[in-house]
Amino acid sequence: MRRIPIAFASLTLVGSLVAMTTDVAVIGGGSAGFAAAWSAAHLGSSVVLVEREKMLGGTSTFAGVNNWESGMGGTGLPYRVYQRLEKIPNAAGVYVFDRHCMWKKPSEPYAFPGGLLKIDKSLPYSKSLLRHGPGMGKEAWFRENCHGVIFEPTCMARVMEDMLQETGRCTTLTNVSFVQADAQNGRVRSVTLSDGRRLEAKLFIDATDGVLCRQLGCTMMFGRDARTAFNEPGAPETPFPNLNGATLMFRITPTATPGVEPLPADIPERSWWGRFPLVFATTYPNGDIGLNMLPTMRGEEAVALGAEAAYAECRRRVYAEWHWLQTTYAEFRNYRLLSIAPVLAYRETCRVRGEYVLNQNDLIAGLSKQTHPDIIAIADHPMDNHGGGGPSGELKEEYGIPYRCLLPLGTENVLIAGRAASFSAIAASSCRLSRTMMQLGEAAGVAAHLATTRGISLRNVDAAEIRQFMHNCIDGSP
Numbered sequence: 001m002r003r004i005p006i007a008f009a010s011l012t013l014v015g016s017l018v019a020m021t022t023d024v025a026v027i028g029g030g031s032a033g034f035a036a037a038w039s040a041a042h043l044g045s046s047v048v049l050v051e052r053e054k055m056l057g058g059t060s061t062f063a064g065v066n067n068w069e070s071g072m073g074g075t076g077l078p079y080r081v082y083q084r085l086e087k088i089p090n091a092a093g094v095y096v097f098d099r100h101c102m103w104k105k106p107s108e109p110y111a112f113p114g115g116l117l118k119i120d121k122s123l124p125y126s127k128s129l130l131r132h133g134p135g136m137g138k139e140a141w142f143r144e145n146c147h148g149v150i151f152e153p154t155c156m157a158r159v160m161e162d163m164l165q166e167t168g169r170c171t172t173l174t175n176v177s178f179v180q181a182d183a184q185n186g187r188v189r190s191v192t193l194s195d196g197r198r199l200e201a202k203l204f205i206d207a208t209d210g211v212l213c214r215q216l217g218c219t220m221m222f223g224r225d226a227r228t229a230f231n232e233p234g235a236p237e238t239p240f241p242n243l244n245g246a247t248l249m250f251r252i253t254p255t256a257t258p259g260v261e262p263l264p265a266d267i268p269e270r271s272w273w274g275r276f277p278l279v280f281a282t283t284y285p286n287g288d289i290g291l292n293m294l295p296t297m298r299g300e301e302a303v304a305l306g307a308e309a310a311y312a313e314c315r316r317r318v319y320a321e322w323h324w325l326q327t328t329y330a331e332f333r334n335y336r337l338l339s340i341a342p343v344l345a346y347r348e349t350c351r352v353r354g355e356y357v358l359n360q361n362d363l364i365a366g367l368s369k370q371t372h373p374d375i376i377a378i379a380d381h382p383m384d385n386h387g388g389g390g391p392s393g394e395l396k397e398e399y400g401i402p403y404r405c406l407l408p409l410g411t412e413n414v415l416i417a418g419r420a421a422s423f424s425a426i427a428a429s430s431c432r433l434s435r436t437m438m439q440l441g442e443a444a445g446v447a448a449h450l451a452t453t454r455g456i457s458l459r460n461v462d463a464a465e466i467r468q469f470m471h472n473c474i475d476g477s478p
Contacts (some may be wrong), residue, residue: 003124012423014131016362018197022048022171024448025201027178030058031434033207034160035077035441036448038435041167041403043449043469048199049170052177052342056160060434061153064249064341066290067117067282068149071131072398074435075474077442082125082149084159090285091155093119094128094147103139107466113292113329114278119150132380150282161312178208181215186215187412203413203448203458207441209349210420219353223300224389224425232360234383234391234427244347244429245295246302248314250322252335253288260326261365267319269327273297276324276332288338292345293321296388299348311344314393341443345430347386347419354422355404355459363430366397374463375400377439379431390426401431403463406444417444442470 026037029051037049053062060066068074085092095117097103104111104252127147136142173193180192190200191212206212214220223241225232263269281293296317302310325332360383362370367378380398383391405422406415416422417440419422419432446469447461 019190019200020048020171020197021200022046023201023452024203024205024445025199026050026205026207027191027212028058028207028418029053029056029172029174030207030418030437031060032441032444033058033205034164035438036205036207036445037170037172038163038167038416038471039078039442039445039469040449041164041169043446045169045449045452047170049164049172050176050178050193050199051172051174052194054175055154055157056172056174057153057157059345061157062341063291063343063345064153064251065292065345065434066151066153066156066284068128069131069381069433070128070146070148071433071435072129073378073439074129076439076470078160078435078438079125080473081156081159081163083152084163085155088155090152092151093121093285095150095282096120096123096124096147097143100136102136102295107129109350110329114280115327116281116283117148118283120147123147123161125149129410130380131382132395132397135382150284152284162163177370178211180376184214185412186216186414188212188409188414189304195306198392202452203415205415205417205444205448206352206420207418208418208420208461209346209418210352211386213352213408213411213414213416213420214350216408216411216414218410219254220427221351221353225446227401228425230357230359232424234283234360235424235425236389240389242302242387242389243299243303243349244388244432245299246297246310246314247292247294247345248296248318249292249309249341249345249456250318251288251290251338252322252332253338254334255336260323263323264319267316267323269320269323271320273317276321277326279321293317295347296344298387299346302344302346303349307344314344315340348388348425348428350420351423351425351428352408352416352420354409354416355407356402357422357424358401358405358427358431359424360391360426363395363399363427366395367400368397370400372402374403376403376443376466377401377436379433379436381430381433381436383426383430385429388425389430390429395430401436401440402462403443403447404465406440406447413458415444415447417441442473444469
């Protein structure tokens, strides 16, 4: 799907290539990329957004992770998105924790094999804006205070598309990917796209797993950082390549004829990769359930195999997991497998070294003790690894993410937004969630607009102004 607003499109023919010219080019249309494109266009810049898949939203839509976990920082643009969603019948709702493996009820024959979320229509969005505290160990507190949002992926993607189109300044290209950059000394002049077009822009925002930054020769970080890298108390003495685990999401739907679905002939009944993992289950407004294996595959294994081979192996594991759930837990026999997400959901791949690297010390200090003058986003999710190693646990308070984390070293007109921004592995395990990524994208879009309209460098953009523009977004001000 491609939308080109006639009032905006600037196209020229250069040799055999069609050249598009814009103020801001955003590569990647996930949560961060959407937010970057929307905020820049909303403020008045012309924008081209490039997304390789057929729909916007990335991990939160196409990869099947169709929920926003509880956490601070979900005001502003995320709330605008939610306001749109709740106007669509059966599109979204705020959830409660219904069951959890740590909270077995006396009436239950067994502990639920993971966690189960259900929508509570009485809860307002504001109830989803807290996570830090005593955690799941204090069941009553957690049930009362920690909520999130579940949404239909097609509705989320449609809301994103509509919001971008309504700016009148954003061209959205789907099923198109980044191929190559024309750059010199850290300044990108243009990028070539998979459809043969060349995209010229004043500023570029990399909202992918660093594909643009990697080609520019930026310093990339991969795996667990050594303790000496950022003086993190929870880091290992020496680095190692483990990554946060990857998941292949699948969706089940109620059936009128309960039973155990047969396994495909080539799938063993026993797990061949270790124990069957627990599942995090989210109940959609229509009664379907999305299942998140925690995890389906080790992150470093998925990256080493490559997208196609990792997906094929994870698909086999999904069938085995579903068969295990149905044969072990009778309640799952009331459902049938409806669909498997078309791509893997990666929690972590690589990260780009920026002017500052957010690290565990920031998470421990919290916002009250951090001294960064350029904080542009907040989060409070726990350090959360799925097979990647490293510390875990709830935080005592929220923490801030500096603007410098969006400024890749050695670049002039490039910002990095999304899970590949400048975080240590420990910090990334906390701040990788969708609404936090949306905050980073929103900040990047504001910074890009201010830089292009004022003719200043990205490093001279005032973080206080970025914060003010983002704050204005909360009440709908321009």
